[in-house]
Amino acid sequence: MSNRSKIRNIAIIAHVDHGKTTLVDAMLQQTGEFHVKVEEAQETVLDSNPLERERGITILSKCTSVPYQGHTINIVDTPGHADFGSEVERILRMVDGALLLVDAVDGPMPQTKFVLRKALQLGLVPIVIINKMDRPNAQPTQALNQIFSLFIDLGATDPQLEFPVLYASGKQGWVTPEPHTPSQNLTPLFDTILRFVPQPQADKTKPLQMLVTMLDQNSFVGKIGIGRIVNGVISKGQAAVVAKPGGKTVPCKINRLERFFGLSRREVDSAEAGDIVAVAGLEEVEVGDTLASPDHPVALPPLVIEQPTLSMEFLVNDSPFAGQEGKFVTSRHLKARLLQEARTNVGLKIEELPGEGKFKVSGRGELHLTILIETMRREGFELAVSRPEVIYKEENGQRLEPTEYLVLDIHKDQQGAVFESLGRRGGQMADMKNEGADRLRLEYTIPSRSLIGFKSEFLTLTRGTGIMHHSFHGYAPKAGDVAIRTNGVLIAMEAGATTGYALFNLQDRAQMFMGPGISVYEGMIVAQNSRENDMVVNPCKTKHLTNMRSKASDEAIVLTPPRQFSLEQAIEFIAEDELVEVTPKSIRLRKKILKRAERKRSEKEERLT
Numbered sequence: 291m292s293n294r295s296k297i298r299n300i301a302i303i304a305h306v307d308h309g310k311t312t313l314v315d316a317m318l319q320q321t322g323e324f325h326v327k328v329e330e331a332q333e334t335v336l337d338s339n340p341l342e343r344e345r346g347i348t349i350l351s352k353c354t355s356v357p358y359q360g361h362t363i364n365i366v367d368t369p370g371h372a373d374f375g376s377e378v379e380r381i382l383r384m385v386d387g388a389l390l391l392v393d394a395v396d397g398p399m400p401q402t403k404f405v406l407r408k409a410l411q412l413g414l415v416p417i418v419i420i421n422k423m424d425r426p427n428a429q430p431t432q433a434l435n436q437i438f439s440l441f442i443d444l445g446a447t448d449p450q451l452e453f454p455v456l457y458a459s460g461k462q463g464w465v466t467p468e469p470h471t472p473s474q475n476l477t478p479l480f481d482t483i484l485r486f487v488p489q490p491q492a493d494k495t496k497p498l499q500m501l502v503t504m505l506d507q508n509s510f511v512g513k514i515g516i517g518r519i520v521n522g523v524i525s526k527g528q529a530a531v532v533a534k535p536g537g538k539t540v541p542c543k544i545n546r547l548e549r550f551f552g553l554s555r556r557e558v559d560s561a562e563a564g565d566i567v568a569v570a571g572l573e574e575v576e577v578g579d580t581l582a583s584p585d586h587p588v589a590l591p592p593l594v595i596e597q598p599t600l601s602m603e604f605l606v607n608d609s610p611f612a613g614q615e616g617k618f619v620t621s622r623h624l625k626a627r628l629l630q631e632a633r634t635n636v637g638l639k640i641e642e643l644p645g646e647g648k649f650k651v652s653g654r655g656e657l658h659l660t661i662l663i664e665t666m667r668r669e670g671f672e673l674a675v676s677r678p679e680v681i682y683k684e685e686n687g688q689r690l691e692p693t694e695y696l697v698l699d700i701h702k703d704q705q706g707a708v709f710e711s712l713g714r715r716g717g718q719m720a721d722m723k724n725e726g727a728d729r730l731r732l733e734y735t736i737p738s739r740s741l742i743g744f745k746s747e748f749l750t751l752t753r754g755t756g757i758m759h760h761s762f763h764g765y766a767p768k769a770g771d772v773a774i775r776t777n778g779v780l781i782a783m784e785a786g787a788t789t790g791y792a793l794f795n796l797q798d799r800a801q802m803f804m805g806p807g808i809s810v811y812e813g814m815i816v817a818q819n820s821r822e823n824d825m826v827v828n829p830c831k832t833k834h835l836t837n838m839r840s841k842a843s844d845e846a847i848v849l850t851p852p853r854q855f856s857l858e859q860a861i862e863f864i865a866e867d868e869l870v871e872v873t874p875k876s877i878r879l880r881k882k883i884l885k886r887a888e889r890k891r892s893e894k895e896e897r898l899t
Contacts, residue, residue: 354366383501388414392419516568519564532575600652616873654762664857677866690768780818781815
């Protein structure tokens with residue numbers, strides 16, 4: 291074994307919004323690796339993706355490194371949301387230790403459990419950081435007790451249970467071993483990493499082996515493979531092979547070799563076992579492949595990624611408004627983009643369906659799929675997507691469905707309505723506890739399909755004050771059918787522009803989705819009916835002129851503000867026979883079959899079968 295005592299490889303894992311990226315910012319600043327101009331400043335510098343900045347979450351794993359007392363600490367910032375679990379599972383293979391961040395007020399949350407289980411299974415050395423100690427209601431002792439119980443529940447080994455504990459405020463940039471004694475900087479954190487996280491187990495005398503766990507793309511050098519060198523030495527210009535899990539090998543040449551320094555990658559001539567590097571010149575490489583020596587082309591054990599739990603249909607946009615707002619509208623464009631995504635997003639599965647321009651896209655959750663759709667629309671794609679469906683599996687002759695562990699934080703006055711909603715959706719209560727004088731924390735196990743559309747209803751029931759988190763819990767026998775949307779919709783009968791006169795006459799019986807002057811087409815959904823049935827209406831109707839005058843004719847029309855949908859809300863709202871039309875500028879709801887006569891014929895055929 292070679293001596294890599296000057297290197298430490300760690301991942302930061304936590305529930306979403308517990309402060310991972312903020313803490314990394316502080317580490318970069320205090321080691322002099324982060325200098326930014328005032329006009330370019332942002333709160334979390336590692337959240338470089340525009341969607342990450344807007345939503346305040348980490349979606350893609352990022353690599354960085356900081357120098358400390360002659361050592362190099364390689365840091366990987368991982369997503370906290372369970373929908374991006376495939377990112378977490380890959381990244382943890384690159385490191386030897388894990389910083390587990392837990393909010394001093396919230397304690398361990400569902401996704402804390404998810405990422406910690408992965409880290410313990412891989413035998414990583416945990417360091418617990420109780421973060422946000424600057425919050426007024428911080429309860430570090432209670433949070434620590436909950437963390438210890440969680441470690442025991444997840445089957446941690448005795449050495450793993452001897453984890454060091456630190457207390458921090460990532461926002462203020464300090465870490466301390468004593469809960470009631472704030473320090474001045476992050477020095478205790480760096481010292482703890484050097485003391486507890488082992489140096490990489492690596493042998494540079496063996497033939498080259500590097501597991502590719504992330505991919506990047508550069509228009510100048512092509513595809514870039516990122517991973518940790520397990521054995522051997524890699525040099526710029528050397529010949530190598532890409533060893534695939536099935537035994538196939540593809541020759542390649544190392545055109546460019548880079549290591550991580552702060553927020554940037556810098557070109558180096560060589561690197562050795564234990565280093566995390568980015569390698570260009572690997573056009574045939576995929577996530578899970580091994581970069582190996584031509585003399586010893588042996589692949590490392592492949593990555594094992596948990597299977598998707600949710601699927602949606604992606605279709606070419608065939609509405610009358612197709613092609614008006616997007617640049618990429620054909621099935622060829624759609625197929626190429628989905629296949630490109632599947633190469634880097636290993637938690638995603640793409641299946642081409644019969645018919646022109648139809649694809650089944652499966653992922654780890656609703657957020658996983660909607661992030662892809664939002665990214666595509668910003669790139670200029672037009673497409674239509676169906677309602678999400680859970681993926682069932684058969685085991686011992688029994689049909690199983692995915693379930694979620696749901697944690698809700700609500701006001702006590704709202705518990706009755708929340709209990710009723712979750713009971714209707716098949717939720718089973720696991721725990722209930724008081725949080726302060728007037729808040730409740732509810733924990734449920736619930737079928738994944740029952741959560742589709744629940745977030746909007748939950749925010750309505752709690753008047754926007756409720757907080758919900760959920761993560762994949764496991765598979766359970768399929769429960770009975772769940773009635774999620776009980777109201778029908780109003781469907782436009784013809785193309786045209788909506789009028790205030792027509793909307794005014796419709797709004798008493800429905801919740802409108804659009805105001806006056808909006809272009810619509812036949813089969814487009816314009817409102818939610820107050821009753822269970824769908825109804826075809828004319829939102830473009832104009833008032834006929836007469837030679838009669840009346841007092842009412844001169845009164846101003848007062849319209850109720852329409853309901854505006856985000857992409858997630860639109861996808862949650864639609865029924866099985868409906869689609870969401872997604873373009874760079876618009877989100878529209880429509881029926882799969884646009885013409886009224888054809889819908890009736892289809893419904894009749896379904897009843898007969």
